[in-house]
Amino acid sequence: MAFNKEKFIKYILTVFALSSLFFLFLIFAFILIEGLPLFLKVGFKNIIFGFKWAPTKGSFGIFPMIVSSFLVTFGALIVGGPLGLSCAVYLAEYSGKRMKMLLKPALELLAGIPSVVYGFLGVIYIVPLVRNYLGGSGFSLISTSVILGVMILPTIISISFDAIMSVPRTYREGSLAMGATKWQTIYKVVIPSARSGIMAGFILGMGRAIGETMAVIMIAGNALKIPTSLLDPLRTLTGNIALELAYATGDHRLGLFSTGVVLLVIIMALNYIANFGIKKKRLK
Amino acid sequence: MDVKIRLENLKASYNEQEVLKGITIDVYKNMITGFMGPSGSGKSTIISILNRMMEFEDGIRIEGKILFDGFDLTKTISSVELRKRVGTVFAVPIPLPRSIYENIAYGPRLNRINDREKLDQIVINSLKNAFLWDEVKDRLNTSALKLSGGQQQRLCLARTLALHPEIILLDEPCSGLDPISTAKIEDALSELKKDYTIILVSNNTKQIARISDYSAFFYMGELIEYGNTEDLFTNPRIKKTDDYISGKFG
Structure with a gap:
């Protein structure tokens, strides 16, 4: 009897666990079914490398948005990467217990702030700052990069932190015993040893940046x-879908799904690199 | 015989628990001094006090004097400087995840030695002195992690030698090694004592008897007996020592 109950629980849990896979499959199927026909009708080249987006007139070029999405993502990485890594190193190597207890919940809070709030702060503070001191309208690549850079901090910090903490203590001891200072040990031994994990953190941060919508719009x-x-405005893939979906019909609507297909492929590629490409290297 | 290290009434406690209860000992220059005793005897604590690695532990308190060549360096020399003079080989040999060459060049590079020829010379000499050269001379650029355990431990010895320390501390360096690798380390140490002062911590009393010149027996944070290895092993003055070296407890 007890044995059957165990089996039953295992069975139920398996079903629930697999359901997440099922949802993922549904999303994929849905987006592909809606998005692919337009690719076949208009042609891959005309969509992915087309410069003109005029969906009501039969032009579905999203190349500028692909470029823009990558630009803000790299911009976010330039802002958030060094900041996040420094924070992770500080947390893992320098901060005392008390500071750690203050910083870790603060970071979790940072991750929990809704993106509309980031966008709001961006509009109120960053955009006028850029407009007044650098020029242009303020709605720009640089403003977006700064806000996204802050938004991806929690991802970068927590994953880099874990990577640094998982460097064996003996590596540090070996280096210190050879007369290296703490900082020498960190940048010659600890960071190189944690490199794959830190890279994974950066790439997952990129995934977060490229998928961010509300703050970006x-x-x-x-x-x-x-x-x-840096001062020019731009439109990302996510922004394109969110801005137009409400009123799009017919081929226009399909064009937005095609945008979604491209976005999905990019995010899958980033996740793949973060999970497999880097781990494999670590095993060598 | 010159005294290289003198400990005077050295006391240490971890979180209020006393682990060293007043150790006084002279360690002689160009000798191998064996530290033995069951776990918890305090011998490893002495090592981490000598190389100041204990400063990375929380809640440790130390009293007493530590003299190197008669000088108390506690206030005058930074830990980083001190560790260049007091090299350490740990129980578990963990090379850095780099090539064999770079593992040994790591220390000299920290001291701003970047001249390739000089580095080559240091690497070659250190490997020879650690009795490892013949086994790795054709693959200096392969990862040090690919070496066997015994080879890794000799690599760790070699990288310590590359710093030209005055003192080498070995904290149970052969605990995870097979007899052949152990013999190679012991051969290397017997040669090295010409140029260095060596402290060998070991649970293996036979190893201490084989290669150390002086032996110290620690028990529960106290130095029970210390003297010439031959005397101590053939004619221990204290019963506890006799019980330990004859294997009645450990």
Whole structure:
């Protein structure tokens, strides 16, 4: 009797666990079914490398948005990467217990702030700051990068922190015993040993940045062109879907699903690199 | 015989629990001094006090004097400087995840030795002195993690030698090694004592008897007996020592 109950629980849990896989499959199927027909009709090249987005007139080029999405993502990484890594190193190597107890919940809170709040703060503070001191409208690549850079901090910090903490204590001792200072030990031994984990943190941070929508719509300016300077407005893939879905019909609607397909592929690729590409390297 | 290290009434406690209860001992220059005793006897604590690795532990308190060549360096020399003079080989040999060459060049590079020829010379000499050269001379650029356990431990010895310390501390260096690897380390140490002062911590009383010149027996944070290895092993003055070296407890 007890044995059967055990089996039953295991069975139920398996079903629940697999359901998440099922949802993922549903999302995939849904987006592909809706998004692929337009690719076949208009052609991959005309969508992915097309410069003109005029969905009501039969032009579905999303190349500027792909470029823009990558630009804000790298911008976010430039802002958030060094900041996040420094914070992770401080937390793992320098901070005392008390500081750790203060910083870790603060970071979790940072991760929990809704993105609309980030966008709001961006509009109120960052955008005017950029407009007044750097020029342009303020709704720009640089404003978006700064806000996204802050938004991806928790991801980068927590994953880099775990990677640094998992470097064996004996590596540190070996280095210190050879007369290395703490900082020498960190940058010659600890960070190189944790490199794959830190890279994974950066890439997952990129995934978060490229998928972010609300904050981006609010501060990016959403112009339909490839930005030529840090002060130019831009529109990302996510922004495109969110802005137009409400009123899109027919091929226009399908065009937005095609945007979704491209976004999905990019995010899958990033996750794949973070999970498998890097881990494999670590095993060598 | 010159005294290299003198401990005077050295006391240490972890979180109020006393682990060293007043150790006084002279360690002689160019000798191998064996520290033995069951676990909890305090011998490893002495090592981490000598190389100041204990400063990374929380809640440790130390009293007493530690003299190197008659000088108390506690206030005059930074821990980083001190560790260049007092090298350590740990129980578990963990090379850095780099090539064999870079593992040994690591210490000299920290001291701003970047000249390739000089580095080559240091690497070659250190490997030879650690009795490892013949086994690795054709693959200096392969990862040190690919070496066997015994080879890794000799690599750790070699990288310590590359710093030209005055004192080498070995904290149970052969505890995880097979007899052949152990013999190679022992051979290397017997050669090295010409140039270095060596302290060998070991649970293996036979190893202490084989290669150390002086032996110290610690028990529960106290130095029970200390003297010439031959005398101590053939004619221990204290019964506890006799019981330990004859294997009645351990």
